[in-house]
Amino acid sequence: MKILFLHGWHSVPGGVKPTYLIDHGHEVINPVLDDDDFDAAVATGQAQFDKHQPMVVVGSSRGGAVAMNINVGNAKLVLLCPAWKNWGSANSIPPQSVILHSRADDVIPFSDSEELVARSGLPPETLIEIGSDHRLADAASLSVMLWVCNLFASGEEFPGTDGNSTSFVDASSQEEGSYVCDACGEEIIIPLDLTEGTSQTYVEDCPVCCRANTIHVQVDEEGNAQVWAEPEQDGQ
Ligand SMILES: [Zn+2]
Numbered sequence: 001m002k003i004l005f006l007h008g009w010h011s012v013p014g015g016v017k018p019t020y021l022i023d024h025g026h027e028v029i030n031p032v033l034d035d036d037d038f039d040a041a042v043a044t045g046q047a048q049f050d051k052h053q054p055m056v057v058v059g060s061s062r063g064g065a066v067a068m069n070i071n072v073g074n075a076k077l078v079l080l081c082p083a084w085k086n087w088g089s090a091n092s093i094p095p096q097s098v099i100l101h102s103r104a105d106d107v108i109p110f111s112d113s114e115e116l117v118a119r120s121g122l123p124p125e126t127l128i129e130i131g132s133d134h135r136l137a138d139a140a141s142l143s144v145m146l147w148v149c150n151l152f153a154s155g156e157e158f159p160g161t162d163g164n165s166t167s168f169v170d171a172s173s174q175e176e177g178s179y180v181c182d183a184c185g186e187e188i189i190i191p192l193d194l195t196e197g198t199s200q201t202y203v204e205d206c207p208v209c210c211r212a213n214t215i216h217v218q219v220d221e222e223g224n225a226q227v228w229a230e231p232e233q234d235g236q
Contacts, residue, residue, distance in 0.1 A: 001153035002054040004075075005030045006045055006063030009083075016137040017060060017080070017145065024146050026153075029054060033066060038087045046070040056152045058145070061108060061134065062087055076152045078145065080136050081108045084116060092120040098148050098158050100141060102131035103233065125158070125199050130216065132230060139180065140228040144218075147226045156221055177217065177227035184209035192217060192225050203232050 003026050005018040013030040022028050031048045033041035045066045049057065056076050059067030064082025068090035077097040084090060086108075093099075093116060101113040110129070117126045128148075131141040151158060178189045186208040200217040212232035219225045 001056065001149070002027045002029065002052055003149060004028075004045070004049055004052065004054040004057045006041075006057065006059040006066045007033060008061035008063050010035055011060070011063075016135075017058070017142065020142045021058070021146060021149060024150075026149065033063065038062075038066075041066050042069045042088065049075070056149050058149065060136070065090070068093060076158075078148050078152075079113075080141075080145065081105050081134055082113065082116065083108050085112050092116070093122070093126075094120075095122060096157060097122070097126060099127045100130050100136055100145060100148075101127060102133055102136065102141075103129055104132050105134045107134040128216075128218070129201075130228065130230065140182075140230060144226060144228060147218075151220055158220075177225045179213070179215060179227045179229040181206040181208060181211070181213060182229060182231050183211035183213075188229075190215070190227065192219075192227075194219055194223065194225070 003021055005028050007013060013032055018028045018030045029048055029052050031044050033044055049070055049072060054075060056078060057067045057072050058078045059082060060080040062083045064079040065084045065087040067077055068084055069088040077093055079099045081101045099113045101110050103110040113127050128144060130144055131138055175192055176189055177192050178187050180187050183206060198219040203212055203214050205212050213229040214232050215229050217225055217227050
């Protein structure tokens with residue numbers, strides 16, 4: 001699938017995130033965006049979008065603001081800690097957008113994304129809390145970014161973002177998932193109770209190293225679950 005990737009401020013094409021998408025079979029258009037002139041960056045983004053007609057636009061940080069300020073038609077937006085308050089005039093996102101953001105982000109506050117979702121009238125599932133910093137280049141963040149892109153590539157809607165958050169999981173659904181413990185690196189198999197909802201977050205101790213992990217479960221419309229873990233935050 002074609003993806004337009006809009007990089008962040010003082011970032012360059014060919015970084016970890018676009019490379020990860022390419023390594024997983026996507027055709028990634030990754031233009032150089034002007035770091036000084038935001039309007040020029042938007043013009044570049046729009047020209048590349050019009051030329052390539054990607055199904056998905058991924059925008060990272062300032063690139064997220066660029067993505068919000070171009071006309072993407074029916075393409076889906078995947079925004080990584082978007083810096084929409086710092087650049088551009090757009091202050092809402094269309095339905096079926098997805099945002100990834102870390103609560104520990106010390107560059108763009110997590111609350112900016114909460115505000116963006118609220119301003120756009122979108123359900124809370126639109127915002128996925130993940131990662132441990134602004135870069136979102138850790139394994140879990142990369143894997144969830146890819147998962148969302150693959151979901152959109154297959155023509156699926158992102159679960160919960162159509163405003164209908166009732167459970168659509170049937171009996172044939174996956175009943176186990178696995179995550180990699182951030183502390184010890186072991187892959188942990190866990191049972192999934194999909195009747196608990198399509199978007200779950202809970203804390204459990206790693207059975208190998210006993211460190212507390214925050215477990216996130218997201219279930220798509222086929223009943224396939226994506227599971228990832230991050231170290232439990234000590235109440236900041
Ligand atoms: Zn562990």
